[in-house]
Amino acid sequence: MTSQPKINPERLRALLDGINTFGAPDRSGGFNRVGFSDADIAVRDWFAHEMEKDGLKVSRDGANSLFGRFGPDTGASVMVGSHLDTVVDGGAFDGSLGVAVALECVRAMKEAGVTPKVPVEVVATSEEEGRFGGMLGSQAIAGLVTRDWLEQAADADGVLLTDAMRKQGLEPSALLNAARKKGSVKAFLELHIEQGPVLEREKLPVGLPEGATGVINLSVTLKGTANHSGTTPMDMRADAFAGLAEIATQIPAMIERTGSEIARITIGKVELLPNHPHTIPGEARFSVIIRDSSEEVMKGLNTLFGHVVSAVAGQHGLTFEIEEKSCIPPVAFDEALVSMLDEEAQRLGFAARRMISGAGHDAQTMMAFCPSAMIFVPSRDGISHAPEEHSEWADIEKGAELMLAALMRLAA
Incomplete structure (x- = not known):
């Protein structure tokens, strides 16, 4: 017997807190899970275990992106998530909130006895913050990583991507085989903090980006x-x-x-x-x-x-x-998905604003592979990539409820 799925705010907060025990603040006050650092690898191992405990079919690709599949073993999935890595001395919400919300949505569906007809795939992409100059995890999924780029990619300190991966026991050449088969993902959705002041200034709980710079x-x-x-x-x-x-x-x-x-x-x-x-x-x-x-x-x-x-x-x-x-390059997100999110926000009674994202996100890269869209929640004082980064839980809950409603509609 099924019931209407509901977000469990306490469970969601506990999941986000668990993610943020990795690379936790020292004297800087910021979080440090830079791509392919020890903390970045450790949080992925922990999150994989969390998904396994929930009965999801867990896998990784050559970029060390994590996937947790819920529902049928075959057929195109609805992919939902974000990234777990941070910038140096970053905040607690950038990326990790979107991953936590994705898994909480699946937990809510399982708790309500919902079995999706279309599989839902939770994703934690690898190295989104651009330590090596790109959005590695989503670029790998979309088949955008070339051998020339892979061999030359280096961070601001001159550390080669290939060396950073090998240091963690990963084979760089596997990146070239990480591309997902075209048509294997029906849609990609990502919840993220706005990282800007607009939603807070206008006292709106939800933003719906129509594109990204x-x-x-x-x-x-x-x-x-x-x-x-x-x-x-x-x-x-x-x-x-x-x-x-x-x-x-x-x-x-x-x-x-x-x-x-x-x-x-x-x-x-x-x-x-x-x-x-x-x-x-x-x-x-x-x-x-x-x-x-x-x-x-x-x-x-x-x-x-x-x-x-x-x-x-x-x-x-x-x-x-x-x-x-x-x-x-800049992209426009899928209009049908953005309109669907808009409709669901109105149905839930959430005031939502269409906008342009001034920051780059995995959804931007994924548009080269499948229809993609995003949900923004407000950032206090517009601050991000800093220890002061914060989003109010009342807004987070609304964003999570909207994501759950969207997944229920897409997975039906």
Whole structure:
């Protein structure tokens, strides 16, 4: 006998807390489960065991993404989930909440005696946060990983993806065989925190992204001359940091000239060499992330950024190198799925806002493979990728209820 499935908030909170015992905060206050770190591998082993205890058929692919199948052994599945890895000193909700909600939905269905006609597949994708320049787990599922990229992919510290995988006992070449068969996934759904301030500002419990911005990931090096800071006249310096600073100050003008309202250019990780108090920086290495919902705008910003770097380098007597580490195009999510989520939100009485995601997500990559859509829940003060990241449980419960309703409809 079946009953109407219901989300169990206490069980969901306990599951999320269990995930966050791995890479738990130290003095930094943030969570650390960077892709292919010991904590990342350990949380996957733990979560696999949790799914096995629930009777799910558990498997892994060559990227070390986890899958837990509920329902028929054959036929195209509805895949639901997110990622378990974090950025350095990240928050407790980014990615892991979506994985926890996915498993809680299955637990609620099992508890109510529901047997889906269409299998539901819980997924915890691997290395979504882009340590190596992409969204590895979903790219592997979608068959987007190439041998050339695999052999060259490295993190900001120069660690090769292949070395990081082998250190954890994983075979990198298995990534090339991780692609799922076309048609094996009917739809992909992902619940995620908004990572922005819009839903909280408008006092809305749910957001429904219609698409996601693209991401261009650049690595830039400026080279000048390291010299004594006291004996080198100001007009005779080739100061790499001065060049970096001038480039940074020109970002608003670049956005004004070529971008859109949602265009973003961010200089994130910076390294100065030799990095001594009394030495003029002879080299500056820094990351640049360009985002927009239009591929044409992204390309325009990328071109303009290159022109600015070239001009600034010439003015400061510097040489420069710009390497494109990765490029993920913007996507529109499946309109039929977004409309279905909208209908279910209205049926549940939840005020929902359609919007564009300014952050990259697995659902974005999965659109190359199957129809995909997302559910957002608000982020307090719009903060994410930081220890202060938080979402209110009243909003989380509504997002989870909406996901459960969507899965019940798709799996019927």
